Amino acid sequence: MAVTKIIKIKASVESCIDYATNSLKTNNGELVKCIGCELGSAKYSFLTALSNNDYHKSHKDSELVKAYHIIQSFSNDDKITPKEANAIGLEMMERMFGGKYIFICATHTDKGHIHNHIIVSSVESARTGKMINDDLSLLHKLRRTSDQLCREHGLNVIEKPKGRGKSYKEWFEDTNNPKGSKKQQLRDLIDSQIKLSSDFDDFLNHMMEAGAKIETRTSHKYGQVTKYKLPEASENDHWNRGYRLGSGYSNQMITKRIERRIKFEADREALKKERAEANKARRDSMSKAEKAIDRTQLKISSIVDTSKMEITSENYKKIMWYNKQNAMLAERIKGEIKKKYGVSYTEIKSKISKFTAENKRIAQEIRDYKEPIQELRKLIENCQIYIDTFKINERYEASKDPERYYENHDIALNAFAAAEDYLSRKGFDTSFLRDKEKSEKFMTSLRNRLEAAEDTVLTAEEEINKNEKAIAELRKAQKNLDKFHKKNRDEI
Incomplete structure (x- = not known):
């Protein structure tokens, strides 16, 4: 498991480079790799890249993002060597930027865990003056790339994090318990009861019917706060405040989720009714010949499995219609792949x-x-x-x-x-x-x-x-x- 974070460098790039490349932390410099520059000329290369950017020329030095300091930390549970960690850091930067930005990747071994310090220039090394696109997508891309490399190297990855970050204890429980950590089990229970509730009070009733323990308090900062315990929780188990379970679990957010679900279901039913009425009106306006032609038109986009549908007098015609539609769609798909790729179904x-x-x-x-x-x-x-x-x-x-x-x-x-x-x-x-x-x-x-x-x-x-x-x-x-x-x- 690798945890990544990114820091904007607006002060001294040189001091960051000095810290990252410290020989006492990098096995006498063996774990320092420079891409696009030599270690001895790195500081000059960073400064020169900045001088070729018009934005940097027209703004105060204190306002400029001169470089980015990326920290990639690996879990002790992952049996990873310093050299492998360094290789992962190098590959991560290559996939992120394609070698267009000079960077230094230094792997530190002086702490209780192995971690990379990566200093990357904010401006292209080709002296074009182009800058890294600095927005939230940069952090997301960094995390996706790091996670992908961890998977390729057989390291653990936190899948689909939601809301607040997980502690290591919670992550370990999620990984080793089929039901997930206690917090995850609470989230799952809350999610299931939201689907059944008409408002927040109804939600609390459903939670209690499911066996969950509930307490409500008033907070000066958060207003009304609800605390939860799992049905099988003991007296010694901690209460979990809703807002600490994630961004969608405070009282206000649960209320909004219920309201959104009810509105979505109402809109869906209204749309379904509207379409049915429109189809009926369209059919009623057709002649017999037009109806016959309409029955031959393809109206599905994927094959419908009718093998598990129970045949009754009420749905017999519907199943027959699906079977005809399936046959039409299958022929269309075969024709399209033959025309586009020159292959039959078996090929x-x-x-x-x-x-x-x-x-x-x-x-x-x-x-x-x-x-x-x-x-x-x-x-x-x-x-x-x-x-x-x-x-x-x-x-x-x-x-x-x-x-x-x-x-x-x-x-x-x-x-x-x-x-x-x-x-x-x-x-x-x-x-x-x-x-x-x-x-x-x-x-x-x-x-x-x-x-x-x-x-x-x-x-x-x-x-x-x-x-x-x-x-x-x-x-x-x-x-x-x-x-x-x-x-x-x-x-x-």
């Missing part, structure tokens, strides 16, 4: 397998592209840092007071040293990067290569999405046709 499963295999092949191609793209981004970033800072380094080397000069330009000088070291390790000749015309031409060619590679990946991802939609459509068709043909086989 649907094989076609789904082909689409699935194709997606696996494309996914592997995307994975093969990811590392070269990441290396190309890193090369572009380090070349650009070198171009931006080599003159600062020259002035430092020529300075009469290098110590003071370094104090004033430490971030840029450290970035130059890291970039120079990276390019040297890659066997890269940096001399032409000092020539403005040559360096601009070279950087343009690198960015064109990156754009072409990213377009290839984007096209491949679109193809996967297209195939996934086809698979979903074929599975829906197969489900309907399986239901139709199974009924026929049973009758035979």
Whole structure:
């Protein structure tokens, strides 16, 4: 189980980076990974990305979201190694942002549990100035991505959290008790009684009839508050206030839920009556020939299982009508999949397998592209840092007071040293990067290569999405046709 939270960094990004990458917390730096930058040039890369954004240029420094600090904590119940946790953090960021934002993922092992500290720039690393879309969907996407990765790695996940967050004790009970925790059992009981009630007083009567224990008190903060215990609760069991069970369980919200349910049921009945009257009026206005044609029209969107319907003199004609509609729909579905995918009913499963295999092949191609793209981004970033800072380094080397000069330009000088070291390790000749015309031409060619590679990946991802939609459509068709043909086989 991983718990995630996200913090906006408006103060010093540098201090957050220093905290996250502390060698005492990260096994001497072994559990620190940088994407889109080198650790030595990370601070400079973050600041440079910010300087290319128009919003940041036109607002006060204290108003700016310079980066995001994401914390991903893992439960001790999950037998996860620090390296695996770090890999999950890296993959989470890749799925979230596709490598477009520089980030540092540092796994800490100094506390009682393993957790990731991820510092991600708020602005794209390609110096486009584009920012992360900062709204509630960012947090939701973060949690969904983290949960998906936990499932893939065999870790526990809190499924569909509602209302207030769960304590670890409640989560453990939900996971290990088939009925769920006591709080969840209370929620289920309340939900079932809301469906039977006409107002809040009627709801309380239904709860007591179900055996639940109830107390009502008045609170200065919340007004009237109702407390609940399960029917089998002992005297030592705690009372549970309604509002502490979740956002839909306070007295006011239960009343609103009852009112909404009653209104929904009334509206549904009114609509049903209105449609019946409209259909009757339409039928009454038809001639015999028009009625005959109308009976041949398809009016259902999915196969209706009539095998479990009891045949009586009252519903015999209705069942016969459903059977005819099922046959018409089955023929339409067969025609549509034949026209669109070139397959018959018996070939649907094989076609789904082909689409699935194709997606696996494309996914592997995307994975093969990811590392070269990441290396190309890193090369572009380090070349650009070198171009931006080599003159600062020259002035430092020529300075009469290098110590003071370094104090004033430490971030840029450290970035130059890291970039120079990276390019040297890659066997890269940096001399032409000092020539403005040559360096601009070279950087343009690198960015064109990156754009072409990213377009290839984007096209491949679109193809996967297209195939996934086809698979979903074929599975829906197969489900309907399986239901139709199974009924026929049973009758035979």
